[in-house]
Amino acid sequence: MRLKEYMTAILLVGSITAGCQGNVTPDNGDGNGNGETPDGQPSIPDIPEETDERNVFTVDFFTDLRDDRSYFADRDHDMAVNHIKSQSGNLPAAYLFDRSDFVTGQPNPMVLIAYETGYHPFFVQTEKTSETATKGTGIVTAYSVSDFDSAIPAGMAFMSGITIPVQLSTIQNTGIYTTTLDSTEQFEGIASLWTGKRLNDGVTVGKIESGIKDDVADMAAARYPTLRLFMAGIEETDYDLFVLCPAAFACRNFEVWGNEGLPCYRVYFEKLF
Amino acid sequence: MKKTVITLTAAVLSAIMSFAQEQASSSGPAPARDTLKVMTYNLRFGELASMADIAGFISSETPDIVALQECDWATYRERAPKQNGVRFINELAYRTGMFGLYGKSIDYKQGYYGIGILSRYPVVRSERIRLPDCNGMEGKKQTEPRIMLLAEIELPSGRHVTFVCTHLEVSSSEVRVMQSQFINERLEDISPALIAGDFNATPDSPAIAEIQKKWKNLTGPDFTISSDNPVKKIDYIFGKPQGQVEMLSTRTFTDVRLSDHRPIISTVIF
Numbered sequence: 001m002r003l004k005e006y007m008t009a010i011l012l013v014g015s016i017t018a019g020c021q022g023n024v025t026p027d028n029g030d031g032n033g034n035g036e037t038p039d040g041q042p043s044i045p046d047i048p049e050e051t052d053e054r055n056v057f058t059v060d061f062f063t064d065l066r067d068d069r070s071y072f073a074d075r076d077h078d079m080a081v082n083h084i085k086s087q088s089g090n091l092p093a094a095y096l097f098d099r100s101d102f103v104t105g106q107p108n109p110m111v112l113i114a115y116e117t118g119y120h121p122f123f124v125q126t127e128k129t130s131e132t133a134t135k136g137t138g139i140v141t142a143y144s145v146s147d148f149d150s151a152i153p154a155g156m157a158f159m160s161g162i163t164i165p166v167q168l169s170t171i172q173n174t175g176i177y178t179t180t181l182d183s184t185e186q187f188e189g190i191a192s193l194w195t196g197k198r199l200n201d202g203v204t205v206g207k208i209e210s211g212i213k214d215d216v217a218d219m220a221a222a223r224y225p226t227l228r229l230f231m232a233g234i235e236e237t238d239y240d241l242f243v244l245c246p247a248a249f250a251c252r253n254f255e256v257w258g259n260e261g262l263p264c265y266r267v268y269f270e271k272l273f
Numbered sequence: 274m275k276k277t278v279i280t281l282t283a284a285v286l287s288a289i290m291s292f293a294q295e296q297a298s299s300s301g302p303a304p305a306r307d308t309l310k311v312m313t314y315n316l317r318f319g320e321l322a323s324m325a326d327i328a329g330f331i332s333s334e335t336p337d338i339v340a341l342q343e344c345d346w347a348t349y350r351e352r353a354p355k356q357n358g359v360r361f362i363n364e365l366a367y368r369t370g371m372f373g374l375y376g377k378s379i380d381y382k383q384g385y386y387g388i389g390i391l392s393r394y395p396v397v398r399s400e401r402i403r404l405p406d407c408n409g410m411e412g413k414k415q416t417e418p419r420i421m422l423l424a425e426i427e428l429p430s431g432r433h434v435t436f437v438c439t440h441l442e443v444s445s446s447e448v449r450v451m452q453s454q455f456i457n458e459r460l461e462d463i464s465p466a467l468i469a470g471d472f473n474a475t476p477d478s479p480a481i482a483e484i485q486k487k488w489k490n491l492t493g494p495d496f497t498i499s500s501d502n503p504v505k506k507i508d509y510i511f512g513k514p515q516g517q518v519e520m521l522s523t524r525t526f527t528d529v530r531l532s533d534h535r536p537i538i539s540t541v542i543f
Contacts, residue, residue, distance in 0.1 A: 102372070102394075102395050104393055104394065105370055105393070106370050107366075107367060107370045108372055110372075111363070111366045111367055111370075111371075111372060111373060112367060114360075114363045114366070114367075114373075115360075115363045115364060115366070115367035118347060118360055118363070120375060121363070121366070121372070121373065122396075122399075123372060123395050123396065125395045125397065125427070128427070128431060129394055129395055129427040129428060129429055129431070130429060131429040134395055136395065144346075144375075144377045144385065145399075145401075147399070147400055147401070148374075148396070148398060148399040148400070149398055150397040150398040150425070152397075160397065160398070
Protein backbone atom coordinates (compact mmCIF):
# COMPACT_ATOMS: atom_id res chain seq x y z
CA MET A 1 0.00 0.00 0.00
CA ARG A 2 1.35 3.39 -0.93
CA LEU A 3 0.93 5.84 1.92
CA LYS A 4 0.31 8.75 -0.43
CA GLU A 5 -2.63 6.98 -2.00
CA TYR A 6 -4.01 5.95 1.33
CA MET A 7 -3.89 9.49 2.68
CA THR A 8 -5.48 10.92 -0.45
CA ALA A 9 -8.29 8.48 -0.21
CA ILE A 10 -8.97 9.07 3.44
CA LEU A 11 -8.92 12.83 3.02
CA LEU A 12 -11.31 12.70 0.13
CA VAL A 13 -13.75 10.48 1.96
CA GLY A 14 -13.57 12.78 4.94
CA SER A 15 -14.36 15.86 2.95
CA ILE A 16 -17.12 14.28 0.93
CA THR A 17 -18.72 12.73 3.97
CA ALA A 18 -18.70 16.09 5.70
CA GLY A 19 -20.22 17.69 2.62
CA CYS A 20 -23.07 15.21 2.58
CA GLN A 21 -24.09 16.12 6.06
CA GLY A 22 -25.06 19.71 5.37
CA ASN A 23 -28.57 20.94 4.80
CA VAL A 24 -30.39 18.17 6.56
CA THR A 25 -33.05 18.07 9.22
CA PRO A 26 -33.90 15.45 11.81
CA ASP A 27 -35.73 12.27 11.01
CA ASN A 28 -39.46 12.83 10.59
CA GLY A 29 -40.16 9.76 12.62
CA ASP A 30 -41.50 7.61 9.82
CA GLY A 31 -38.87 5.01 10.46
CA ASN A 32 -37.24 5.58 7.11
CA GLY A 33 -34.91 8.25 8.30
CA ASN A 34 -36.46 10.78 5.95
CA GLY A 35 -37.10 14.33 6.98
CA GLU A 36 -37.85 17.54 5.17
CA THR A 37 -36.00 20.82 4.77
CA PRO A 38 -37.81 24.11 5.40
CA ASP A 39 -38.30 24.57 1.66
CA GLY A 40 -40.08 21.22 1.39
CA GLN A 41 -37.17 19.23 -0.04
CA PRO A 42 -36.89 15.73 1.39
CA SER A 43 -33.76 15.09 3.37
CA ILE A 44 -32.13 12.49 5.53
CA PRO A 45 -30.66 12.53 9.02
CA ASP A 46 -27.04 13.26 9.73
CA ILE A 47 -24.68 10.39 10.08
CA PRO A 48 -24.01 10.03 13.82
CA GLU A 49 -20.52 10.91 14.94
CA GLU A 50 -20.20 7.70 16.91
CA THR A 51 -19.96 4.47 14.96
CA ASP A 52 -21.87 1.49 16.27
CA GLU A 53 -19.27 -1.16 15.54
CA ARG A 54 -21.85 -3.93 15.90
CA ASN A 55 -23.52 -2.68 12.73
CA VAL A 56 -20.44 -2.27 10.58
CA PHE A 57 -19.70 -4.50 7.61
CA THR A 58 -17.13 -4.27 4.87
CA VAL A 59 -16.91 -4.90 1.14
CA ASP A 60 -13.60 -5.44 -0.65
CA PHE A 61 -13.53 -3.90 -4.12
CA PHE A 62 -10.61 -5.03 -6.28
CA THR A 63 -10.05 -2.57 -9.10
CA ASP A 64 -7.43 -0.68 -11.08
CA LEU A 65 -9.93 2.19 -11.39
CA ARG A 66 -9.44 1.92 -15.13
CA ASP A 67 -11.49 0.32 -17.86
CA ASP A 68 -8.97 -0.49 -20.55
CA ARG A 69 -8.23 -4.08 -19.62
CA SER A 70 -9.30 -7.01 -17.49
CA TYR A 71 -8.24 -6.88 -13.85
CA PHE A 72 -6.77 -10.34 -14.28
CA ALA A 73 -5.02 -9.59 -17.57
CA ASP A 74 -1.63 -9.50 -15.89
CA ARG A 75 -2.50 -11.06 -12.56
CA ASP A 76 -2.97 -14.60 -11.48
CA HIS A 77 -6.24 -15.32 -9.73
CA ASP A 78 -4.19 -17.05 -7.02
CA MET A 79 -3.34 -13.63 -5.62
CA ALA A 80 -7.01 -12.98 -4.99
CA VAL A 81 -7.44 -16.47 -3.56
CA ASN A 82 -4.59 -15.87 -1.15
CA HIS A 83 -6.07 -12.52 -0.11
CA ILE A 84 -9.44 -14.09 0.64
CA LYS A 85 -7.96 -17.04 2.48
CA SER A 86 -5.75 -14.80 4.59
CA GLN A 87 -8.67 -12.86 6.05
CA SER A 88 -9.70 -13.50 9.62
CA GLY A 89 -12.03 -12.04 12.21
CA ASN A 90 -14.91 -9.99 10.83
CA LEU A 91 -14.76 -11.07 7.20
CA PRO A 92 -15.90 -8.88 4.31
CA ALA A 93 -19.50 -9.55 3.36
CA ALA A 94 -18.47 -9.80 -0.28
CA TYR A 95 -15.47 -9.44 -2.55
CA LEU A 96 -16.01 -7.55 -5.80
CA PHE A 97 -13.61 -7.91 -8.72
CA ASP A 98 -13.89 -5.16 -11.31
CA ARG A 99 -13.37 -6.17 -14.95
CA SER A 100 -13.49 -9.90 -14.36
CA ASP A 101 -14.65 -10.29 -17.91
CA PHE A 102 -16.74 -13.22 -19.05
CA VAL A 103 -15.08 -14.97 -21.97
CA THR A 104 -17.38 -17.60 -23.44
CA GLY A 105 -15.86 -21.04 -23.27
CA GLN A 106 -13.14 -20.07 -20.81
CA PRO A 107 -13.27 -20.31 -17.02
CA ASN A 108 -14.26 -16.97 -15.55
CA PRO A 109 -11.85 -15.70 -12.87
CA MET A 110 -14.75 -15.82 -10.38
CA VAL A 111 -15.23 -19.49 -11.12
CA LEU A 112 -11.56 -20.15 -10.43
CA ILE A 113 -11.58 -18.09 -7.24
CA ALA A 114 -14.81 -19.70 -6.05
CA TYR A 115 -13.44 -23.15 -6.75
CA GLU A 116 -10.36 -22.53 -4.63
CA THR A 117 -12.05 -20.65 -1.79
CA GLY A 118 -15.34 -22.53 -1.61
CA TYR A 119 -17.27 -19.28 -2.05
CA HIS A 120 -20.30 -18.57 -4.25
CA PRO A 121 -19.54 -16.73 -7.52
CA PHE A 122 -21.64 -14.18 -9.42
CA PHE A 123 -21.01 -12.05 -12.47
CA VAL A 124 -22.36 -8.56 -13.08
CA GLN A 125 -22.07 -7.62 -16.72
CA THR A 126 -21.42 -3.97 -17.50
CA GLU A 127 -22.23 -4.20 -21.18
CA LYS A 128 -24.54 -6.22 -23.39
CA THR A 129 -23.72 -9.90 -23.70
CA SER A 130 -21.40 -10.65 -26.57
CA GLU A 131 -20.78 -13.91 -28.38
CA THR A 132 -17.17 -13.95 -27.23
CA ALA A 133 -16.40 -11.70 -24.25
CA THR A 134 -18.52 -9.55 -21.97
CA LYS A 135 -17.17 -6.90 -19.61
CA GLY A 136 -18.27 -7.10 -16.03
CA THR A 137 -17.58 -7.32 -12.33
CA GLY A 138 -17.34 -10.54 -10.38
CA ILE A 139 -18.68 -11.09 -6.90
CA VAL A 140 -17.77 -13.88 -4.53
CA THR A 141 -19.24 -14.37 -1.11
CA ALA A 142 -19.23 -16.98 1.60
CA TYR A 143 -22.98 -16.58 2.02
CA SER A 144 -25.46 -18.88 0.33
CA VAL A 145 -27.32 -16.41 -1.84
CA SER A 146 -31.05 -16.45 -2.40
CA ASP A 147 -31.32 -13.53 -4.76
CA PHE A 148 -29.11 -12.08 -7.42
CA ASP A 149 -30.82 -9.03 -8.84
CA SER A 150 -30.03 -7.09 -11.91
CA ALA A 151 -31.32 -3.88 -13.30
CA ILE A 152 -30.68 -2.12 -16.55
CA PRO A 153 -32.08 1.36 -16.09
CA ALA A 154 -32.07 4.34 -18.42
CA GLY A 155 -28.70 5.17 -19.90
CA MET A 156 -27.82 1.48 -20.10
CA ALA A 157 -25.99 1.32 -16.80
CA PHE A 158 -25.85 -2.25 -15.67
CA MET A 159 -26.24 -2.79 -11.97
CA SER A 160 -26.59 -6.12 -10.24
CA GLY A 161 -26.10 -7.40 -6.78
CA ILE A 162 -26.57 -10.14 -4.28
CA THR A 163 -28.78 -10.15 -1.23
CA ILE A 164 -27.14 -11.84 1.70
CA PRO A 165 -27.87 -12.25 5.41
CA VAL A 166 -25.15 -10.06 6.90
CA GLN A 167 -24.37 -10.59 10.57
CA LEU A 168 -24.74 -7.21 12.30
CA SER A 169 -26.22 -6.66 15.77
CA THR A 170 -28.96 -8.80 14.25
CA ILE A 171 -28.83 -10.70 10.96
CA GLN A 172 -29.99 -8.33 8.25
CA ASN A 173 -30.67 -9.18 4.63
CA THR A 174 -28.49 -6.71 2.80
CA GLY A 175 -28.14 -6.03 -0.90
CA ILE A 176 -24.63 -5.48 -2.21
CA TYR A 177 -24.76 -4.07 -5.73
CA THR A 178 -22.09 -2.96 -8.15
CA THR A 179 -21.97 -0.84 -11.28
CA THR A 180 -19.70 1.15 -13.58
CA LEU A 181 -20.79 4.67 -14.49
CA ASP A 182 -19.63 6.60 -17.56
CA SER A 183 -22.37 9.22 -17.83
CA THR A 184 -24.69 11.30 -15.70
CA GLU A 185 -27.64 9.58 -17.40
CA GLN A 186 -26.42 6.29 -16.05
CA PHE A 187 -26.18 7.80 -12.57
CA GLU A 188 -29.77 9.00 -12.87
CA GLY A 189 -30.83 5.48 -13.76
CA ILE A 190 -29.04 3.98 -10.79
CA ALA A 191 -30.23 6.65 -8.37
CA SER A 192 -33.83 6.28 -9.48
CA LEU A 193 -33.68 2.58 -8.71
CA TRP A 194 -32.79 3.42 -5.12
CA THR A 195 -35.31 6.20 -4.69
CA GLY A 196 -37.97 4.07 -6.37
CA LYS A 197 -37.27 1.34 -3.81
CA ARG A 198 -36.83 -1.19 -6.58
CA LEU A 199 -33.80 -2.73 -4.89
CA ASN A 200 -33.36 -4.66 -1.68
CA ASP A 201 -32.09 -2.56 1.22
CA GLY A 202 -28.35 -2.24 0.72
CA VAL A 203 -25.44 -0.46 -0.90
CA THR A 204 -23.82 0.09 -4.30
CA VAL A 205 -20.05 -0.08 -4.67
CA GLY A 206 -18.49 0.57 -8.05
CA LYS A 207 -16.50 2.98 -10.12
CA ILE A 208 -17.30 6.25 -11.85
CA GLU A 209 -15.53 7.96 -14.72
CA SER A 210 -13.54 10.79 -13.13
CA GLY A 211 -14.65 13.41 -15.63
CA ILE A 212 -18.31 13.21 -14.62
CA LYS A 213 -17.74 13.12 -10.88
CA ASP A 214 -18.52 16.79 -10.25
CA ASP A 215 -21.65 16.75 -12.39
CA VAL A 216 -22.86 13.66 -10.58
CA ALA A 217 -22.21 15.26 -7.20
CA ASP A 218 -24.25 18.32 -8.26
CA MET A 219 -27.03 16.15 -9.61
CA ALA A 220 -27.13 14.05 -6.46
CA ALA A 221 -27.38 17.10 -4.23
CA ALA A 222 -30.11 18.69 -6.32
CA ARG A 223 -32.24 15.73 -7.28
CA TYR A 224 -31.50 12.82 -4.98
CA PRO A 225 -31.17 14.33 -1.48
CA THR A 226 -32.39 11.15 0.20
CA LEU A 227 -29.41 9.14 -0.99
CA ARG A 228 -25.92 9.16 0.41
CA LEU A 229 -23.19 9.50 -2.22
CA PHE A 230 -19.49 8.97 -1.64
CA MET A 231 -16.77 9.27 -4.23
CA ALA A 232 -13.04 9.21 -3.83
CA GLY A 233 -10.27 9.39 -6.36
CA ILE A 234 -6.81 8.07 -6.56
CA GLU A 235 -4.22 9.99 -8.53
CA GLU A 236 -3.56 8.93 -12.11
CA THR A 237 -6.59 6.76 -12.55
CA ASP A 238 -9.41 7.22 -15.06
CA TYR A 239 -12.12 6.30 -12.60
CA ASP A 240 -13.00 7.05 -9.00
CA LEU A 241 -14.46 4.85 -6.33
CA PHE A 242 -18.24 5.28 -6.20
CA VAL A 243 -20.55 4.43 -3.32
CA LEU A 244 -24.29 5.12 -3.27
CA CYS A 245 -26.75 4.03 -0.62
CA PRO A 246 -30.08 4.95 0.92
CA ALA A 247 -30.35 6.82 4.22
CA ALA A 248 -30.26 3.66 6.31
CA PHE A 249 -26.59 3.13 5.44
CA ALA A 250 -23.45 5.22 5.76
CA CYS A 251 -20.06 4.78 4.22
CA ARG A 252 -17.88 5.25 7.29
CA ASN A 253 -14.50 4.92 5.72
CA PHE A 254 -12.48 3.15 3.14
CA GLU A 255 -8.92 2.01 2.96
CA VAL A 256 -6.63 1.33 0.07
CA TRP A 257 -6.00 -2.28 0.81
CA GLY A 258 -4.27 -5.24 -0.68
CA ASN A 259 -0.66 -5.31 -1.72
CA GLU A 260 1.31 -3.73 -4.53
CA GLY A 261 0.17 -6.18 -7.12
CA LEU A 262 -3.46 -6.41 -6.11
CA PRO A 263 -5.11 -3.00 -5.64
CA CYS A 264 -8.17 -3.24 -3.45
CA TYR A 265 -10.43 -0.81 -1.60
CA ARG A 266 -12.04 -1.94 1.61
CA VAL A 267 -15.24 0.01 2.14
CA TYR A 268 -16.68 0.23 5.67
CA PHE A 269 -20.46 0.56 5.92
CA GLU A 270 -22.65 1.09 8.93
CA LYS A 271 -26.30 0.12 8.96
CA LEU A 272 -27.76 3.11 10.79
CA PHE A 273 -31.36 2.00 11.27
CA MET B 274 -63.93 -35.72 -61.44
CA LYS B 275 -62.28 -32.94 -63.45
CA LYS B 276 -64.60 -30.38 -61.88
CA THR B 277 -63.69 -31.63 -58.38
CA VAL B 278 -59.97 -31.25 -59.07
CA ILE B 279 -60.46 -27.71 -60.35
CA THR B 280 -62.54 -26.83 -57.30
CA LEU B 281 -59.91 -28.25 -54.95
CA THR B 282 -57.09 -26.43 -56.77
CA ALA B 283 -59.01 -23.17 -56.51
CA ALA B 284 -59.55 -23.72 -52.80
CA VAL B 285 -55.86 -24.44 -52.20
CA LEU B 286 -54.81 -21.40 -54.22
CA SER B 287 -57.26 -19.27 -52.30
CA ALA B 288 -55.87 -20.53 -49.01
CA ILE B 289 -52.29 -19.87 -50.12
CA MET B 290 -53.14 -16.33 -51.23
CA SER B 291 -55.01 -15.66 -48.03
CA PHE B 292 -51.99 -16.88 -46.02
CA ALA B 293 -49.61 -14.79 -48.12
CA GLN B 294 -51.77 -11.70 -47.62
CA GLU B 295 -51.83 -12.34 -43.89
CA GLN B 296 -48.05 -12.61 -43.82
CA ALA B 297 -47.62 -9.48 -45.92
CA SER B 298 -49.96 -7.48 -43.71
CA SER B 299 -47.94 -8.25 -40.57
CA SER B 300 -45.45 -5.43 -40.66
CA GLY B 301 -41.71 -5.68 -39.98
CA PRO B 302 -39.23 -8.53 -40.14
CA ALA B 303 -39.85 -11.91 -38.56
CA PRO B 304 -39.04 -11.95 -34.82
CA ALA B 305 -35.54 -13.11 -33.93
CA ARG B 306 -35.18 -16.65 -32.67
CA ASP B 307 -32.44 -18.26 -30.63
CA THR B 308 -31.24 -21.82 -30.53
CA LEU B 309 -29.92 -23.39 -27.33
CA LYS B 310 -28.55 -26.77 -26.42
CA VAL B 311 -30.00 -27.64 -23.01
CA MET B 312 -29.07 -30.53 -20.73
CA THR B 313 -30.56 -31.93 -17.54
CA TYR B 314 -28.86 -34.45 -15.31
CA ASN B 315 -29.57 -35.75 -11.81
CA LEU B 316 -26.13 -36.50 -10.33
CA ARG B 317 -27.21 -38.70 -7.39
CA PHE B 318 -24.95 -36.73 -5.03
CA GLY B 319 -21.90 -37.90 -6.91
CA GLU B 320 -22.07 -41.42 -5.56
CA LEU B 321 -21.19 -43.10 -8.85
CA ALA B 322 -18.65 -40.82 -10.53
CA SER B 323 -16.06 -38.16 -9.95
CA MET B 324 -16.63 -34.52 -10.77
CA ALA B 325 -13.91 -34.86 -13.39
CA ASP B 326 -15.86 -37.62 -15.13
CA ILE B 327 -19.14 -35.72 -14.98
CA ALA B 328 -17.48 -32.52 -16.19
CA GLY B 329 -15.82 -34.45 -18.99
CA PHE B 330 -19.18 -35.78 -20.15
CA ILE B 331 -20.85 -32.35 -19.97
CA SER B 332 -18.00 -30.69 -21.87
CA SER B 333 -18.08 -33.35 -24.56
CA GLU B 334 -21.69 -32.44 -25.37
CA THR B 335 -21.05 -28.64 -25.41
CA PRO B 336 -24.39 -27.60 -23.92
CA ASP B 337 -25.28 -23.92 -23.50
CA ILE B 338 -27.16 -24.44 -20.25
CA VAL B 339 -27.27 -27.38 -17.85
CA ALA B 340 -29.73 -28.15 -15.04
CA LEU B 341 -28.24 -30.34 -12.34
CA GLN B 342 -29.99 -32.01 -9.42
CA GLU B 343 -28.80 -33.75 -6.25
CA CYS B 344 -25.79 -31.50 -5.94
CA ASP B 345 -23.91 -31.35 -2.66
CA TRP B 346 -22.06 -28.38 -1.28
CA ALA B 347 -19.29 -29.41 1.11
CA THR B 348 -21.17 -32.31 2.65
CA TYR B 349 -19.67 -35.34 4.34
CA ARG B 350 -21.71 -38.40 3.34
CA GLU B 351 -20.77 -41.93 4.19
CA ARG B 352 -22.22 -43.10 0.86
CA ALA B 353 -20.06 -40.82 -1.25
CA PRO B 354 -16.79 -40.43 0.64
CA LYS B 355 -14.84 -39.30 -2.41
CA GLN B 356 -17.12 -36.27 -2.65
CA ASN B 357 -16.59 -35.19 0.95
CA GLY B 358 -16.14 -31.45 1.12
CA VAL B 359 -16.69 -31.01 -2.62
CA ARG B 360 -18.79 -28.11 -3.86
CA PHE B 361 -20.24 -29.76 -6.94
CA ILE B 362 -21.27 -26.70 -8.91
CA ASN B 363 -18.04 -24.82 -8.24
CA GLU B 364 -15.97 -27.78 -9.37
CA LEU B 365 -18.10 -28.52 -12.43
CA ALA B 366 -18.01 -24.84 -13.42
CA TYR B 367 -14.25 -24.86 -12.97
CA ARG B 368 -13.82 -27.99 -15.07
CA THR B 369 -16.28 -27.11 -17.85
CA GLY B 370 -15.43 -23.43 -18.18
CA MET B 371 -19.09 -22.56 -17.71
CA PHE B 372 -20.53 -20.26 -15.07
CA GLY B 373 -22.09 -21.99 -12.07
CA LEU B 374 -25.04 -21.12 -9.90
CA TYR B 375 -26.00 -23.08 -6.81
CA GLY B 376 -29.31 -23.27 -4.98
CA LYS B 377 -29.48 -24.79 -1.55
CA SER B 378 -32.53 -26.94 -0.78
CA ILE B 379 -31.55 -28.05 2.72
CA ASP B 380 -28.71 -28.07 5.19
CA TYR B 381 -27.25 -31.53 5.09
CA LYS B 382 -24.25 -33.43 6.51
CA GLN B 383 -22.27 -30.30 7.48
CA GLY B 384 -23.01 -28.67 4.13
CA TYR B 385 -25.89 -28.18 1.73
CA TYR B 386 -27.90 -30.37 -0.61
CA GLY B 387 -29.55 -28.78 -3.60
CA ILE B 388 -29.58 -28.05 -7.30
CA GLY B 389 -27.52 -26.01 -9.73
CA ILE B 390 -27.17 -24.47 -13.14
CA LEU B 391 -24.22 -24.19 -15.50
CA SER B 392 -24.36 -21.55 -18.23
CA ARG B 393 -22.21 -20.60 -21.17
CA TYR B 394 -23.59 -17.07 -20.99
CA PRO B 395 -23.77 -14.55 -18.15
CA VAL B 396 -26.64 -14.82 -15.70
CA VAL B 397 -28.16 -11.37 -15.22
CA ARG B 398 -30.59 -12.34 -12.46
CA SER B 399 -31.19 -15.38 -10.33
CA GLU B 400 -33.55 -16.42 -7.61
CA ARG B 401 -33.91 -19.41 -5.36
CA ILE B 402 -37.60 -20.09 -4.82
CA ARG B 403 -38.97 -22.48 -2.22
CA LEU B 404 -41.63 -24.81 -3.55
CA PRO B 405 -44.77 -25.50 -1.52
CA ASP B 406 -45.27 -28.62 0.55
CA CYS B 407 -47.60 -29.90 3.24
CA ASN B 408 -45.07 -29.68 6.03
CA GLY B 409 -46.64 -28.48 9.22
CA MET B 410 -50.16 -29.40 8.09
CA GLU B 411 -51.95 -31.79 10.38
CA GLY B 412 -52.52 -35.23 8.91
CA LYS B 413 -50.31 -34.52 5.91
CA LYS B 414 -47.13 -36.32 4.97
CA GLN B 415 -43.97 -34.47 5.91
CA THR B 416 -41.61 -34.16 2.94
CA GLU B 417 -38.17 -32.80 2.14
CA PRO B 418 -38.12 -29.06 1.33
CA ARG B 419 -37.72 -28.44 -2.40
CA ILE B 420 -36.76 -25.43 -4.49
CA MET B 421 -36.52 -24.16 -8.01
CA LEU B 422 -33.52 -22.14 -9.11
CA LEU B 423 -34.23 -19.45 -11.66
CA ALA B 424 -31.59 -17.85 -13.86
CA GLU B 425 -32.31 -15.08 -16.33
CA ILE B 426 -29.69 -15.28 -19.05
CA GLU B 427 -28.86 -12.64 -21.62
CA LEU B 428 -28.01 -14.25 -24.95
CA PRO B 429 -25.62 -12.78 -27.52
CA SER B 430 -28.67 -11.82 -29.60
CA GLY B 431 -29.65 -9.47 -26.81
CA ARG B 432 -32.73 -11.50 -25.92
CA HIS B 433 -33.24 -12.83 -22.43
CA VAL B 434 -34.35 -16.35 -21.58
CA THR B 435 -35.31 -17.57 -18.13
CA PHE B 436 -33.92 -20.98 -17.30
CA VAL B 437 -35.26 -22.86 -14.30
CA CYS B 438 -33.86 -25.97 -12.66
CA THR B 439 -35.97 -27.98 -10.25
CA HIS B 440 -36.30 -31.29 -8.44
CA LEU B 441 -39.82 -32.10 -7.31
CA GLU B 442 -40.97 -34.06 -4.28
CA VAL B 443 -40.28 -37.79 -4.52
CA SER B 444 -42.81 -39.52 -2.29
CA SER B 445 -46.08 -37.59 -2.50
CA SER B 446 -48.05 -37.18 -5.71
CA GLU B 447 -50.26 -34.62 -3.97
CA VAL B 448 -47.27 -32.43 -3.17
CA ARG B 449 -45.86 -32.80 -6.69
CA VAL B 450 -49.11 -31.55 -8.17
CA MET B 451 -49.10 -28.66 -5.72
CA GLN B 452 -45.53 -27.84 -6.76
CA SER B 453 -46.40 -28.03 -10.46
CA GLN B 454 -49.32 -25.65 -9.94
CA PHE B 455 -47.05 -23.29 -8.03
CA ILE B 456 -44.47 -23.36 -10.84
CA ASN B 457 -47.15 -22.52 -13.40
CA GLU B 458 -48.49 -19.65 -11.33
CA ARG B 459 -45.14 -18.26 -10.23
CA LEU B 460 -43.73 -18.29 -13.77
CA GLU B 461 -46.99 -17.30 -15.47
CA ASP B 462 -45.70 -13.97 -16.76
CA ILE B 463 -42.15 -15.08 -17.57
CA SER B 464 -41.46 -15.89 -21.21
CA PRO B 465 -39.57 -17.25 -23.04
CA ALA B 466 -38.64 -19.75 -20.40
CA LEU B 467 -37.23 -23.25 -20.08
CA ILE B 468 -37.59 -25.50 -17.06
CA ALA B 469 -35.57 -28.66 -16.68
CA GLY B 470 -34.97 -31.23 -14.02
CA ASP B 471 -36.09 -34.30 -12.17
CA PHE B 472 -39.85 -34.06 -11.78
CA ASN B 473 -40.15 -37.43 -10.02
CA ALA B 474 -43.26 -38.00 -12.17
CA THR B 475 -43.96 -40.11 -15.23
CA PRO B 476 -45.45 -38.63 -18.42
CA ASP B 477 -48.96 -39.86 -17.57
CA SER B 478 -48.92 -38.45 -14.04
CA PRO B 479 -51.09 -35.59 -12.74
CA ALA B 480 -47.99 -33.48 -12.00
CA ILE B 481 -46.78 -33.63 -15.60
CA ALA B 482 -50.31 -33.03 -16.89
CA GLU B 483 -50.38 -29.91 -14.76
CA ILE B 484 -47.01 -28.70 -16.06
CA GLN B 485 -48.07 -29.32 -19.65
CA LYS B 486 -50.99 -26.95 -19.26
CA LYS B 487 -48.43 -24.17 -19.65
CA TRP B 488 -45.26 -25.79 -20.93
CA LYS B 489 -44.30 -27.80 -23.99
CA ASN B 490 -42.31 -31.00 -23.55
CA LEU B 491 -38.92 -30.72 -25.27
CA THR B 492 -37.72 -34.27 -24.62
CA GLY B 493 -38.47 -37.69 -26.06
CA PRO B 494 -40.23 -40.63 -24.43
CA ASP B 495 -37.10 -42.59 -23.45
CA PHE B 496 -36.86 -43.81 -19.88
CA THR B 497 -34.37 -41.98 -17.71
CA ILE B 498 -34.11 -44.05 -14.54
CA SER B 499 -32.35 -46.21 -13.62
CA SER B 500 -29.38 -45.69 -15.88
CA ASP B 501 -28.50 -49.37 -16.17
CA ASN B 502 -32.04 -50.75 -16.18
CA PRO B 503 -34.43 -47.97 -17.10
CA VAL B 504 -38.08 -48.50 -16.26
CA LYS B 505 -39.59 -45.01 -16.36
CA LYS B 506 -39.10 -41.43 -17.45
CA ILE B 507 -39.01 -38.75 -14.76
CA ASP B 508 -36.53 -36.21 -16.19
CA TYR B 509 -37.69 -33.51 -18.60
CA ILE B 510 -37.00 -30.24 -20.33
CA PHE B 511 -40.05 -28.03 -20.93
CA GLY B 512 -40.39 -24.67 -22.63
CA LYS B 513 -42.82 -21.85 -23.23
CA PRO B 514 -44.57 -20.13 -24.82
CA GLN B 515 -45.88 -23.40 -26.14
CA GLY B 516 -46.61 -22.03 -29.57
CA GLN B 517 -43.16 -20.57 -30.02
CA VAL B 518 -40.67 -22.99 -28.53
CA GLU B 519 -39.72 -26.02 -30.60
CA MET B 520 -37.49 -29.02 -30.11
CA LEU B 521 -35.03 -29.46 -32.97
CA SER B 522 -33.45 -32.61 -31.56
CA THR B 523 -33.23 -34.58 -28.35
CA ARG B 524 -31.22 -37.43 -26.97
CA THR B 525 -31.44 -39.51 -23.82
CA PHE B 526 -28.03 -41.01 -23.21
CA THR B 527 -28.32 -44.76 -22.87
CA ASP B 528 -24.62 -45.40 -22.44
CA VAL B 529 -23.75 -42.97 -19.65
CA ARG B 530 -23.51 -44.46 -16.17
CA LEU B 531 -22.28 -41.55 -14.09
CA SER B 532 -25.45 -41.51 -11.99
CA ASP B 533 -28.58 -43.60 -11.49
CA HIS B 534 -30.32 -41.24 -13.93
CA ARG B 535 -29.73 -40.87 -17.64
CA PRO B 536 -28.91 -37.39 -18.85
CA ILE B 537 -30.97 -35.71 -21.55
CA ILE B 538 -29.84 -33.08 -24.02
CA SER B 539 -32.21 -31.19 -26.33
CA THR B 540 -31.58 -28.53 -28.91
CA VAL B 541 -34.42 -26.06 -28.77
CA ILE B 542 -35.40 -22.96 -30.72
CA PHE B 543 -37.62 -20.18 -29.40
